[in-house]
Amino acid sequence: MPVTTGDRAVLDAARAVLLRDPRASMSAVAREARMGVGGLYRRYANKQELFRAVCDDNLRRYIALGEAALSDGEDPWAALGEFLGHVVDDGVHQLTPCLAGTVVVDDDLAALGEQANAVTDRILRAARGSGMMRPDVSRADLTLLVEQIGSLDLGSPERTAALRRRYLSLILDGLRAGAASRRLPGPPPEDDELSARWVI
Amino acid sequence: MPVTTGDRAVLDAARAVLLRDPRASMSAVAREARMGVGGLYRRYANKQELFRAVCDDNLRRYIALGEAALSDGEDPWAALGEFLGHVVDDGVHQLTPCLAGTVVVDDDLAALGEQANAVTDRILRAARGSGMMRPDVSRADLTLLVEQIGSLDLGSPERTAALRRRYLSLILDGLRAGAASRRLPGPPPEDDELSARWVI
Missing domain, CATH: 1.10.357.10 (Tetracycline Repressor, domain 2)
Incomplete structure (x- = not known):
């Protein structure tokens, strides 16, 4: 699946957060990506879906x-x-x-x-x-x-x-x-x- | 400080638990040592004291x-x-x-x-x-x-x-x-x- 620019920013943020703290929450990822938690959940329905990406x-x-x-x-x-x-x-x-x-x-x-x-x-x-x-x-x-x-x-x-x-x-x-x-x-x-x- | 037999059993339990889970609680250590949490706290006033030992x-x-x-x-x-x-x-x-x-x-x-x-x-x-x-x-x-x-x-x-x-x-x-x-x-x-x- 091609990765859009927005996805890329979120994936990079999730990656950076997980490398610092393997137990990171969705809100920590949203903070790193400088977006609201709601915006993150619109892209990925749950933590599992984000982690899969x-x-x-x-x-x-x-x-x-x-x-x-x-x-x-x-x-x-x-x-x-x-x-x-x-x-x-x-x-x-x-x-x-x-x-x-x-x-x-x-x-x-x-x-x-x-x-x-x-x-x-x-x-x-x-x-x-x-x-x-x-x-x-x-x-x-x-x-x-x-x-x-x-x-x-x-x-x-x-x-x-x-x-x-x-x-x-x-x-x-x-x-x-x-x-x-x-x-x-x-x-x-x-x-x-x-x-x-x-x-x- | 000489380590008593009782201390030895507690220390071995704490060691085993920490090697499995670095975030282990006092009650997990007590369970492993087959003693009550109260008994553990009588030996070590808090987690810090146990970890120091x-x-x-x-x-x-x-x-x-x-x-x-x-x-x-x-x-x-x-x-x-x-x-x-x-x-x-x-x-x-x-x-x-x-x-x-x-x-x-x-x-x-x-x-x-x-x-x-x-x-x-x-x-x-x-x-x-x-x-x-x-x-x-x-x-x-x-x-x-x-x-x-x-x-x-x-x-x-x-x-x-x-x-x-x-x-x-x-x-x-x-x-x-x-x-x-x-x-x-x-x-x-x-x-x-x-x-x-x-x-x-």
């Missing part, structure tokens, strides 16, 4: 970041690093723990989720194919690693962003094939384990 | 884990890995984000905090001295890395524990001197940035 938007942002990384023509290992850097900066995976379990995953969202998985697989396959990446890391591992980085919150937003980049850099070093001192313990997470969080 | 206990657990790692006689790099593993398993740093800002840091807590720093420094200095560890990682970096791992929560407690160990293993690989592809970006976090979280 944020979720949809979030998946589209992720897919766009992935496609940009694939079309950059950089070497695949650098492309993976760039991609994860943008995902961390954008807060895409920081929203997952807020939104999971609050939104009904309908067919459209499920299709976007599959697109997101597909684009990640292409980036991951290329990075693995370059020989630079350790083989024992799954797609779901990447998701959880970026979520962990997204949990960090210290001082100002700028300092938080810089520290997240710092730990991404450390994790990328750990993801290199040459860094692997032994096989990572425990089975890697499966997609099913991640999607189970979305069951309401 | 949890904080004190948490720092003592951390110091004990650190001292055990130092006395193990293992090689210093393995000792660092073992220590962080126990810290992750115990949830020590998972409690920090819940407790920071809710407890007044009195002189006794501050002294325990300094002891915790001192024991970490000894472990860190030894690991650096072994040549196995990259030099551009600070004590506060370790704290924040373990906190990030502690944010992970997926499926059962057992699965969560296994996945936390998985990501600690990856991060330890990234912490090796040989893994460093470049200096980590951004200045490392300072102790002051971490202690600022405790200002009420």
